[in-house]
Amino acid sequence: MAQSIEVAKADFQTVSAGRANPALFQKLLVEYYGSPTPLVQLAGFQQPDARTLVITPFDKTALKEIERAIVAAPHLHVDPSNDGTIIRIVMPELTEDRRRDYVKIVKDKAEQARVAVRNVRRQAMTDLDKLSGEVSDDEIARAGKELEAATKQTVESIDDALKKKEAELLEV
Template sequence: MIADVLSDTSTRMSKALDAAKEDFGNVRTGRANPMMFQKILVSYYGTPTPLGQLASLHNQEARTMLITPYDKGALRDVEQAIRDTPNLGANVGNDGTVIRATLPELTADRRKEFVKLVRTKAEDAKISVRNIRRKAKDELDALKSEVGDDEVARAEKELEQVTKSHIDAIDEALKRKEAELLEI
């Protein structure tokens, strides 16, 4: 039973870590990244659809993304959705078959704003991991009468190690993203 609780907790913490890394990938750096465009919602025949499902995304240059819609009829909708996306600021143009989205250079102030945003996302991920830990600790406390205090104490130490490793991984991902954002 204790092993099940710890296994489930570790899996859920790993998912929280993956979600944090995905959130970091959606924050704009000086380079064009397909992750930034994947979740842009395009009104496709009246249904909000992620851009990653409607088009292929390729880096043409460091700051230029080449977007090729699978359905040429959705070209204008895709272009408008990219143009309307806040915090992207891409210059968008199309030649009738593909869309080129060029990202402007980031100013120092804008970089600092993105660093603050990434730190907030990292703190949210840490809070999520801590909430998972708290729930697991409650589950372990409920098992005390069945397995004994010593086993629960050992499991709580293991839980703390798992929690620390996931929080350290979030901090490491944050450090890498901050360095990427501040790189000129």
């Protein structure tokens, strides 16, 4: 369940609030010599100012593929410029509609994390039920209550992270 919180927070970082951030590109895959490779393994990132990001590929032959992957990324909505050695990305100013779209994306990611937590809970409950002959019913009931408490706490942590990200996105 703790992993679900970490994954949700990492997913939240991939949604921009109008500022350039290398975390936006963490999960972006680039077709590199026939296999999808994370962009962070193919290039270095620099942030000259708040809205600009410079991507310098380690291998200049991958420049076109990196640019193609950035343009194709559905959550970025940026237009990279390529000068032959680096890719420069200027993050656009966010409109109110775009901010609301980002909030919807973040809420969807939070719901995916909640579903993952519930799946862990369901599997743990199944495992507890299998122990019914070996362990007393009181122990199983106690473990079930602890599992429910842990689930509730984890979902609340995800919701708190969602509220913080939502406030960040809607901040003008």
